[in-house]
Amino acid sequence: xxxxxxxxxxxxxxxxxxxxxxxxxxxxxxxxxxxxxxxxxxxxxxxxxxxxxxxxxxxxxxxxxxxxxxxxxxxxxxxxxxxxxxxxxxxxxxxxxxxxxxxxxxxxxxxxxxxxxxxxxxxxxxxxxxxxxxxxxxxxxxxxxxxxxxxxxxxxxxxxxxxxxxxxxxxxxxxxxxxxxxxxxxxxxxxxxxxxxxxxxxxxxxxxxxxxxxxxxxxxxxxxxxxxxxxxxxxxxxxxxxxxxxxxxxxxxxxxxxxxxxxxxxxxxxxxxxxxxxxxxxxxxxxxxxxxxxxxxxxxxxxxxxxxxxxxxxxxxxxxxxxxxxxxxxxxxxxxxxxxxxxxxxxxxxxxxxxxxxxxxxxxxxxxxxxxxxxxxxxxxxxxxxxxxxxxxxxxxxxxxxxxxxxxxxxxxxxxxxxxxxxxxxxxxxxxxxxxxxxxxxxxxxxxxxxxxxxxxxxxxxxxxxxxxxxxxxxxxxxxxxxxxxxxxxxxxxxxxxxxxxxxxxxxxxxxxxxxxxxxxxxxxxxxxxxxx
Numbered sequence: 101x102x103x104x105x106x107x108x109x110x111x112x113x114x115x116x117x118x119x120x121x122x123x124x125x126x127x128x129x130x131x132x133x134x135x136x137x138x139x140x141x142x143x144x145x146x147x148x149x150x151x152x153x154x155x156x157x158x159x160x161x162x163x164x165x166x167x168x169x170x171x172x173x174x175x176x177x178x179x180x181x182x183x184x185x186x187x188x189x190x191x192x193x194x195x196x197x198x199x200x201x202x203x204x205x206x207x208x209x210x211x212x213x214x215x216x217x218x219x220x221x222x223x224x225x226x227x228x229x230x231x232x233x234x235x236x237x238x239x240x241x242x243x244x245x246x247x248x249x250x251x252x253x254x255x256x257x258x259x260x261x262x263x264x265x266x267x268x269x270x271x272x273x274x275x276x277x278x279x280x281x282x283x284x285x286x287x288x289x290x291x292x293x294x295x296x297x298x299x300x301x302x303x304x305x306x307x308x309x310x311x312x313x314x315x316x317x318x319x320x321x322x323x324x325x326x327x328x329x330x331x332x333x334x335x336x337x338x339x340x341x342x343x344x345x346x347x348x349x350x351x352x353x354x355x356x357x358x359x360x361x362x363x364x365x366x367x368x369x370x371x372x373x374x375x376x377x378x379x380x381x382x383x384x385x386x387x388x389x390x391x392x393x394x395x396x397x398x399x400x401x402x403x404x405x406x407x408x409x410x411x412x413x414x415x416x417x418x419x420x421x422x423x424x425x426x427x428x429x430x431x432x433x434x435x436x437x438x439x440x441x442x443x444x445x446x447x448x449x450x451x452x453x454x455x456x457x458x459x460x461x462x463x464x465x466x467x468x469x470x471x472x473x474x475x476x477x478x479x480x481x482x483x484x485x486x487x488x489x490x491x492x493x494x495x496x497x498x499x500x501x502x503x504x505x506x507x508x509x510x511x512x513x514x515x516x517x518x519x520x521x522x523x524x525x526x527x528x529x530x531x532x533x534x535x536x537x538x539x540x541x542x543x544x545x546x547x548x549x550x551x552x553x554x555x556x557x558x559x560x561x562x563x564x565x566x567x568x569x570x571x572x573x574x575x576x577x578x579x580x581x582x583x584x585x586x587x588x589x590x591x592x593x594x595x596x597x598x599x600x601x602x603x604x605x606x607x608x609x610x611x612x613x614x615x616x617x618x619x620x621x622x623x624x625x626x627x628x629x630x631x632x633x
Contacts, residue, residue: 142292
């Protein structure tokens with residue numbers, strides 16, 4: 101195999117035994133590491149979490165980056181600062197309800213929190229068929245799931261293999277997770293909750309003689325940390341990301357491989373109601389028919405739902421309402437200025453200045469650290485175009501992002517007078533200090549995703565003089581910090597506009613302003629370029 105080898109640790113339910121967990125992890129890491137991460141399946145918190153405070157306040161150290169799943173019991177939800185995903189303390193990140201975590205090495209980790217819902221809807225501790233379908237769709241667009249982590253076991257995992265002791269996944273497991281494993285074909289699947297250790301024989305993901313040979317999958321169930329029966333609760337392994345593997349080595353079949361335990365007959369299928377809700381909702385095509393000066397729109401637009409003559413399948417909407425996913429009914433489409441293939445530009449509501457804009461991904465990403473490469477590249481193209489646009493108008497641009505108590509990535513775009521450029525750095529530092537915030541400068545050639553892994557709360561700004569400013573949010577971060585800096589007297593001198601909610605205007609006025617900006621931006625809008633034939 102070629103490419104970087106990742107050394108991974110996985111543990112079962114911690115249930116509040118943090119000292120025992122991290123002492124063992126520190127020892128293993130020193131003897132056999134370094135390990136790049138620890139993945140925790142099952143319940144991380146328990147009935148007694150008294151040991152947690154020392155890690156939360158920084159008095160005790162978590163030895164390796166640790167990624168955990170969400171709660172399986174309603175009484176444990178209060179331990180999570182944000183049930184959509186957040187950093188709980190330094191080096192401990194709650195991934196969120198479900199999704200795919202992309203590592204910088206290329207490793208893809210799919211995660212699903214909670215247990216199977218008893219009805220068609222999910223809540224803070226359960227998942228539904230819609231969540232499974234969403235993950236399947238994401239895996240279709242990124243068909244390289246290296247590791248799947250769930251709390252609950254798949255119900256059909258023991259077919260063609262021995263059954264574990266003291267556990268019957270047929271009755272306690274999830275048929276939806278069986279379906280997920282069947283569809284996404286992870287190389288490794290880890291689960292907890294059952295309190296037993298079980299390493300199933302590897303199984304194949306193709307039908308012999310009828311399909312091309314594919315990689316095999318391995319399922320490992322882990323016991324609870326510090327269990328009295330001394331069952332195995334920590335698993336260590338090496339893995340090269342699938343995208344860096346040579347095909348021959350990847351598809352090599354172990355001598356003890358079995359048939360796939362999952363079939364169409366033993367996995368979950370959508371109910372009629374779920375199927376009806378899902379049909380027709382997987383694609384989004386935006387019509388910019390409100391654009392002024394129609395004769396300039398004679399060109400075929402990029403980003404209108406076509407790719408090479410075929411319709412593009414967009415990733416699914418988030419499970420909850422989102423005001424910024426372009427396919428969402430909640431989005432205010434009268435604010436949209438330009439739409440590309442992966443990102444769009446919109447007028448900011450209650451802007452600091454009339455030309456205050458936002459760059460946003462079309463589909464659901466929480467921060468720049470989560471972006472796929474094509475979306476990241478298009479956002480950078482929008483930044484370049486907007487710099488040119490505002491330079492023509494005699495202004496410079498400040499970009500900033502706050503990944504804290506925000507559901508959908510928003511890159512704020514604020515034009516400022518050229519004469520204030522030299523004061524920007526000073527004001528970010530001064531206003532930061534007055535709020536108890538330390539603003540650090542990171543290398544100009546660095547990328548925020550290199551500094552802040554996915555799930556890390558942060559504030560990030562790019563100044564027109566080239567500086568990149570970063571603050572790792574830990575607690576009590578002022579939500580209007582970026583606006584407070586730019587609204588200050590030395591910069592824009594509009595302190596009354598710090599809070600966007602105090603700056604509302606009518607939809608009619610917003611539409612007129614959007615139209616003026618859209619028309620002025622036309623010469624700089626790369627999405628209107630002719631397609632290459």
